[in-house]
Amino acid sequence: MIDKIFSSVAAALADVHDGATIMVGGFGGAGMPVALVDGLIAQGARHLTIIANNAGNGETGIAALLKAGRVKKVICSFPRQTDSQVFDALYRAGRVELELVPQGNLAERIRAAGSGIGGFFTRVGFGTRLADGKEVRKIDGEMYVYETPIHADFALVKAERGDRWGNLTYSKSARNFGPVMAMAAKVAVASVHEVVTLGVLDPESVITPGIFVQRVVRVERDGAAT
Amino acid sequence: MIDKIFSSVAAALADVHDGATIMVGGFGGAGMPVALVDGLIAQGARHLTIIANNAGNGETGIAALLKAGRVKKVICSFPRQTDSQVFDALYRAGRVELELVPQGNLAERIRAAGSGIGGFFTRVGFGTRLADGKEVRKIDGEMYVYETPIHADFALVKAERGDRWGNLTYSKSARNFGPVMAMAAKVAVASVHEVVTLGVLDPESVITPGIFVQRVVRVERDGAAT
Amino acid sequence: MNYKKLTRDQLAARIAQDIPDGAYVNLGIGMPTLVANHLRADREVILQSENGLLGMGSAPSAGEEDFDLINAGKQPVTLLPGGSYFNSADSFAMMRAGHLDIAVLGAFQVAANGDLANWHTGGNDDIPAVGGAMDLAVGARQTWVMMELLTKAGESKLVERCTYPLTGVRCVSRIYTDLAVINVTPQGFRLAEAVAGLSLAELNSLSKLSIAP
Amino acid sequence: MNYKKLTRDQLAARIAQDIPDGAYVNLGIGMPTLVANHLRADREVILQSENGLLGMGSAPSAGEEDFDLINAGKQPVTLLPGGSYFNSADSFAMMRAGHLDIAVLGAFQVAANGDLANWHTGGNDDIPAVGGAMDLAVGARQTWVMMELLTKAGESKLVERCTYPLTGVRCVSRIYTDLAVINVTPQGFRLAEAVAGLSLAELNSLSKLSIAP
Numbered sequence: 001m002i003d004k005i006f007s008s009v010a011a012a013l014a015d016v017h018d019g020a021t022i023m024v025g026g027f028g029g030a031g032m033p034v035a036l037v038d039g040l041i042a043q044g045a046r047h048l049t050i051i052a053n054n055a056g057n058g059e060t061g062i063a064a065l066l067k068a069g070r071v072k073k074v075i076c077s078f079p080r081q082t083d084s085q086v087f088d089a090l091y092r093a094g095r096v097e098l099e100l101v102p103q104g105n106l107a108e109r110i111r112a113a114g115s116g117i118g119g120f121f122t123r124v125g126f127g128t129r130l131a132d133g134k135e136v137r138k139i140d141g142e143m144y145v146y147e148t149p150i151h152a153d154f155a156l157v158k159a160e161r162g163d164r165w166g167n168l169t170y171s172k173s174a175r176n177f178g179p180v181m182a183m184a185a186k187v188a189v190a191s192v193h194e195v196v197t198l199g200v201l202d203p204e205s206v207i208t209p210g211i212f213v214q215r216v217v218r219v220e221r222d223g224a225a226t
Numbered sequence: 227m228i229d230k231i232f233s234s235v236a237a238a239l240a241d242v243h244d245g246a247t248i249m250v251g252g253f254g255g256a257g258m259p260v261a262l263v264d265g266l267i268a269q270g271a272r273h274l275t276i277i278a279n280n281a282g283n284g285e286t287g288i289a290a291l292l293k294a295g296r297v298k299k300v301i302c303s304f305p306r307q308t309d310s311q312v313f314d315a316l317y318r319a320g321r322v323e324l325e326l327v328p329q330g331n332l333a334e335r336i337r338a339a340g341s342g343i344g345g346f347f348t349r350v351g352f353g354t355r356l357a358d359g360k361e362v363r364k365i366d367g368e369m370y371v372y373e374t375p376i377h378a379d380f381a382l383v384k385a386e387r388g389d390r391w392g393n394l395t396y397s398k399s400a401r402n403f404g405p406v407m408a409m410a411a412k413v414a415v416a417s418v419h420e421v422v423t424l425g426v427l428d429p430e431s432v433i434t435p436g437i438f439v440q441r442v443v444r445v446e447r448d449g450a451a452t
Numbered sequence: 453m454n455y456k457k458l459t460r461d462q463l464a465a466r467i468a469q470d471i472p473d474g475a476y477v478n479l480g481i482g483m484p485t486l487v488a489n490h491l492r493a494d495r496e497v498i499l500q501s502e503n504g505l506l507g508m509g510s511a512p513s514a515g516e517e518d519f520d521l522i523n524a525g526k527q528p529v530t531l532l533p534g535g536s537y538f539n540s541a542d543s544f545a546m547m548r549a550g551h552l553d554i555a556v557l558g559a560f561q562v563a564a565n566g567d568l569a570n571w572h573t574g575g576n577d578d579i580p581a582v583g584g585a586m587d588l589a590v591g592a593r594q595t596w597v598m599m600e601l602l603t604k605a606g607e608s609k610l611v612e613r614c615t616y617p618l619t620g621v622r623c624v625s626r627i628y629t630d631l632a633v634i635n636v637t638p639q640g641f642r643l644a645e646a647v648a649g650l651s652l653a654e655l656n657s658l659s660k661l662s663i664a665p
Numbered sequence: 666m667n668y669k670k671l672t673r674d675q676l677a678a679r680i681a682q683d684i685p686d687g688a689y690v691n692l693g694i695g696m697p698t699l700v701a702n703h704l705r706a707d708r709e710v711i712l713q714s715e716n717g718l719l720g721m722g723s724a725p726s727a728g729e730e731d732f733d734l735i736n737a738g739k740q741p742v743t744l745l746p747g748g749s750y751f752n753s754a755d756s757f758a759m760m761r762a763g764h765l766d767i768a769v770l771g772a773f774q775v776a777a778n779g780d781l782a783n784w785h786t787g788g789n790d791d792i793p794a795v796g797g798a799m800d801l802a803v804g805a806r807q808t809w810v811m812m813e814l815l816t817k818a819g820e821s822k823l824v825e826r827c828t829y830p831l832t833g834v835r836c837v838s839r840i841y842t843d844l845a846v847i848n849v850t851p852q853g854f855r856l857a858e859a860v861a862g863l864s865l866a867e868l869n870s871l872s873k874l875s876i877a878p
Contacts, residue, residue: 001686001687001709002686002687002709002711027503027504027522027526027540028503028522028526029519029522029526030503030519030520030521030522030526031520053540077581077582077583077584078581078582078583079579079580079581080578080579080580080581081526081581084579087579088579091579092577092579098580100580100581100582101582102582102583102584102585102586102587103502103540103544103582103583103584103587104544104547104548104584104586104587104591105586105587106540107539107540107541107543107544108341108343108541108544108545108548110541111541111758112346113762114758114762114764115334115754115757115758115761115762116348116349116350116758116760116761116762116763116804117334117346117347117348118346118347118348118349118363118365118366118368118370119346119347119363119365119370120338120343120344120345120346120347121343121344121345121346122342122343122344122548123342123344123548123590123591124342124548124586124587124590124591125586126590126620126621127567127618127620127621128586128617128618128619128620128621129572129617129618130582130586137344137345139344139345140344142344143621144344144345163747164747165711165720165747167747167749169430170430170537171520172429172430172505172518172520172521172531172537173501173503173504173505173520173521173522173537174520175504175537175538175539176503176504176539176540176543177539177540178539179539179541180539180540180541183758183762183764197746198746198747199745199746199747201747201749202431203398203720203744203748203749203750204395204396204398204431204433204750205428205430205431206749206750206751207430207539209719209749209751209755209759210711210719210747210749211689211711211713211719211759211764211765212759212764227473227474227496228473228474228496228498253716253717253735253739253753254716254735254739255732255735255739256716256732256733256734256735256739257733279753303794303795303796303797304794304795304796305792305793305794306791306792306793306794307739307794310792313792314792317792318790318792324793326793326794326795327795328795328796328797328798328799328800329715329753329757329795329796329797329800330757330760330761330797330799330800330804331799331800332753333752333753333754333756333757334754334757334758334761336754337545337754339549340545340549341541341544341545341548341549342545342547342548342549342550342591348761349761349803349804350761350799350800350803350804351799352803352833352834353780353831353833353834354799354830354831354832354833354834355785355830355831356795356799369834389534390534391498391507391534393534393536396750397733398718398731398733398734398744398750399714399716399717399718399733399734399735399750400733401717401750401751401752402716402717402752402753402756403752403753404752405752405754406752406753406754409545409549409551423533424533424534425532425533425534427534427536429507429531429535429536429537430537432536432537432538433752435506435536435538435542435546436498436506436534436536437476437498437500437506437546437551437552438546438551
């Protein structure tokens with residue numbers, strides 16, 4: 001029998017290794033799997049590469065992970081925010097590497113990894129310093145830049161409801177990077193607020209089919225692990 | 227006010243021009259927009275390029291369009307079927323061109339067109355005659371083939387429910403190519419069995435957001451235009 | 453000086469005036485967000501937010517905020533009837549393949565060839581952050597810029613060539629400023645309209661450019 | 666000849682035996698579809714269909730057919746609780762990026778290096794049709810072939826090199842035939858098991874190969 005439901009965040013993250021590459025869903029706070037990131041801090045893995053849209057807000061989530069000194073490198077589109085003081089200080093001190101990626105390239109490169117695409121050409125970034133040194137190609141009279149897939153060892157995704165096959169639905173704009181990150185990681189760990197019986201989720205409205213999810217763990221709506 | 231609802235199939239297809247490139251949704255009969263294809267036959271445009279998974283079944287849909295002599299070229303993955311006699315005869319007589327594309331490359335090339343991707347590398351097809359003459363590249367020790375986007379002037383898509391903003395839901399496996407074809411065409415025409423008031427479709431469960439759909443027309447469930 | 457600069461709200465209203473009925477529009481974070489407050493009631497305009505919404509509505513009433521429903525600036529918003537949610541890859545597909553009619557973006561500089569600089573001031577100590585700016589700049593069918601003509605130091609943000617790091621190449625078609633609306637043409641900047649009382653000569657003097665009439 | 670060929674159903678049952686609990690599997694059109702009838706009741710196996718379903722169930726009762734719910738062979742099927750629908754690009758993303766554990770495909774020929782030929786006999790008058798065969802062949806984590814060892818004319822479908830047009834290069838890991846199960850190794854074909862009474866020498870004689878023990 002397939003049962004992807006894990007009893008605790010700790011169990012779901014027990015095998016994260018030092019040096020792992022970890023995708024973290026969310027756009028700002030919406031879709032940020034705080035309970036899973038807290039679990040990662042407790043778990044203790046170091047030298048992590050974090051792939052996310054932002055580099056942490058305030059002192060929670062990715063910011064807390066950064067503050068704990070666990071992150072070697074961040075791949076993201078928008079680290080600088082009014083409350084990104086933790087990242088800002090580490091970056092200025094040269095204690096964290098940054099790979100800055102336009103948000104659409106980030107999403108598309110993650111999708112490419114999850115879809116078996118070896119690389120693709122996009123117009124986005126051409127002629128900018130974010131495309132420095134990258135291969136370019138003229139296609140139908142327009143200039144394109146070559147971008148490569150971004151894979152991960154783990155994806156931490158915040159969903160709304162899930163079942164034992166790993167099917168997921170999300171809440172409103174908290175969906176954002178979750179579906180593509182789940183596809184691109186060897187192990188996708190989803191936190192859900194509700195575990196439902198198989199068949200409760202409408203097959204027309206499953207957003208992430210279970211094949212892309214390896215572990216599901218229920219957390220309280222306030223972010224605390226159960 | 228935005229109102230993408232057209233009063234008839236004829237009105238929704240009035241401007242299809244000779245030589246147009248037209249995507250037609252469906253996998254076999256599921257998702258095949260028979261009423262729209264019938265409308266296209268009645269409309270009379272000629273020298274069409276048809277992009278679809280199959281090249282027609284029996285004597286209806288794409289098969290009828292082929293039989294009416296309107297099709298110059300078919301781009302598809304699976305023309306040969308037990309009941310593809312119309313295509314088979316035209317192909318053997320040299321009266322229709324065929325570009326055969328592996329089904330996943332077809333879907334991905336259509337998605338690429340709808341997503342602003344200029345081209346991409348895939349392992350699928352490498353070393354086969356369907357990749358003859360195509361650029362190849364070694365990526366992480368594996369061989370990949372370069373594939374280009376497929377755009378269209380029109381997409382004919384069979385959906386289930388739609389609203390005046392063009393939002394669509396589908397029925398079961400009839401979804402197949404509809405969502406990506408709607409993205410890849412200048413004008414996406416969707417037949418629906420039910421037109422609903424704005425807000426009736428659950429925003430979590432809209433499969434094709436209205437931005438990708440230009441025209442919606444209601445047809446009876448038996449395929450007849452209203 | 454017998455002319456008055458447009459206020460930010462007047463500028464937002466001026467832009468809203470040019471957004472046609474039925475348009476799909478993305479309003480960049482910062483000043484362009486104001487345009488939403490001035491959309492004409494007799495036109496239906498659909499706002500897209502890069503984080504995965506189409507049909508974005510106004511801010512919720514106090515106490516009604518849902519932090520799962522935010523805009524690109526991370527502020528709580530609402531969804532209109534007919535709106536939808538989608539993932540980030542689909543959201544950027546919308547932007548990047550020309551499905552959006554108009555993107556309205558802020559800018560540090562816009563060049564006469566349409567080059568846009570709006571993500572990085574170029575300072576070495578600045579922490580760079582690009583978000584969806586590069587995607588929007590080159591993806592939308594039309595990219596409009598909303599900005600003040602002059603920096604606080606009085607330097608023109610309209611320039612012959614951008615000195616700040618580029619966001620996109622030859623991507624801006626029109627610039628709405630507090631002093632004038634300017635089109636980018638194959639021949640360079642061209643005045644569409646100026647605020648009452650501002651002559652082209654004065655505009656050229658302020659911008660240190662030769663904007664065509 | 667003191668051995669008996671497996672029937673198609675016996676062969677399907679033999680394959681089903683090797684599909685582990687929890688596996689995501691795509692059964693190609695034609696003979697591999699039979700495997701679904703022999704999946705073990707004590708294992709939960711999730712079947713994917715290229716046209717956009719996961720969790721495919723058995724055929725519906727007569728009169729219960731829904732032609733919006735079909736398999737890759739265009740036959741009406743059902744969906745199990747926990748199943749889901751998705752579009753063709755997402756469906757092939759599943760196949761193409763190694764999310765499927767096993768694809769079971771029919772074949773015209775399989776070569777000692779794992780090359781597969783199953784989409785085209787190479788005849789000039791044949792109308793080619795590839796469907797999802799090439800995607801499945803190279804995309805699944807493991808590609809298994811289900812076929813009779815010999816053609817009706819008695820020729821071996823296991824070959825040193827394929828003479829029919831290829832579906833995929835070095836993609837097959839195991840071949841289930843009515844006479845033997847054979848693994849593809851870096852050193853070529855290797856016998857895993859033969860039907861009772863069939864010696865390796867006889868198998869090599871039938872296939873005109875030197876299959877390793």
